[in-house]
Amino acid sequence: MDKNQLKTLSGKLPRFTLTVLWTIVIVVACLINLSDIPDEVPTFEGMDKVVHFLFYFVLSLVFIWEYHHRRNLFRSDGRELRLFTLTLLLTAILGGGIEYLQSLTSYRGAEQTDLTADLAGALFAFLFYYIVALYRKNKPHEEEPQP
Numbered sequence: 001m002d003k004n005q006l007k008t009l010s011g012k013l014p015r016f017t018l019t020v021l022w023t024i025v026i027v028v029a030c031l032i033n034l035s036d037i038p039d040e041v042p043t044f045e046g047m048d049k050v051v052h053f054l055f056y057f058v059l060s061l062v063f064i065w066e067y068h069h070r071r072n073l074f075r076s077d078g079r080e081l082r083l084f085t086l087t088l089l090l091t092a093i094l095g096g097g098i099e100y101l102q103s104l105t106s107y108r109g110a111e112q113t114d115l116t117a118d119l120a121g122a123l124f125a126f127l128f129y130y131i132v133a134l135y136r137k138n139k140p141h142e143e144e145p146q147p
Contacts, residue, residue, distance in 0.1 A: 015066070016063070016066050016067075017066075018062045018065075018066060019059065019062050019063045019066055022058060022059050022062050023059060023094065025055075026055045026056075026059060026094070026098070027098060029051075029055070030055075030098045030101075030102065030108075031098070031101060031102065031105070031108065033105075033107045033108075034107070034108075035107060048114065049113060049114065049117040050117075052095075052114050052117035052118050052121065053117045053118075053120055053121040053124075054121065055118070055121065056091055056095065056117070056118040056119070056120075056121030056122050056125070057121035057122070057124055057125045058121075058125075059091070059094075059121075059122070059125075060087050060091060060121065060122040060125035060126060061125045061128070061129060063087060063090070064083060064087060064125065064126065064129045065129070067083060068083075068129075068133075080130065083126075084126050087122055087125075087126055088119060088122055088123065088126075091118055091119055091121075091122035092115070092118075092119060094118075095114070095115045095118035095119065096115055099111065099112075099114055099115055
């Protein structure tokens, strides 16, 4: 799929469709009873923090991409600061809300370190996207081949 096809397809979707879908995945994954998972699934110490980080890293990247796709970001008018603030705020609200809901269940618990991992994932996603945007902005454009 080329860039124009991707742009056309994403233009047909309702705004923030991918963000909403990934949010649903996160909510479901964070609220299911994990005692049903087979013991054969390999785990390691701190794996849940890595999963939280990755969930919110992907969520923030998708949100930023969808936001950027509909607006011209990373100009010198401060939009990136607003987007950064909005991304962290939405991440904190979602992560905090999920941690609260987990505290209401008998099979899950709320942990401050999960929320910290959520926010770290969002922060790194924004930094990653910003660095890529700066690289693309400063990358010398290839000249068109002459016939």
